[in-house]
Amino acid sequence: MKTIQxxxxxxxxxxxxxxxxxxxxxxxxxxxxxxxxxxxLKEMQTLNPNAGMNTDPVAGVDGSTAHAIQKNYAKSFTTPPPPINVFAVGLPVSN
Incomplete structure (x- = not known):
């Protein structure tokens, strides 16, 4: 009875x-x-919060060079470089 209570x-x-x-x-x-x-976190990772206000153009690379750089960059994803044999790194090349 006590257990039920x-x-x-x-x-x-x-x-x-x-x-x-x-x-x-x-x-x-x-x-x-x-x-x-x-x-x-976004504020901590922003280097210059007022960068969008700068109207001074970036100098240093002309248009044709920038176009070639971007083309090579995009091409690097479509045709990646051939893999390097890591076992042969540092060994003398025998012809």
Missing amino acids: TLIRASLCAAASLTLAGCLTSTPHWDETFGSSVSQ
């Missing part, structure tokens, strides 16, 4: 705990800081 009390306590746990909320704190870590 103990089980009933334990189940009532468990039910009351689960009911009260449903009323507890911590999302307002989470919602107000949502996305702040991403914004902070």
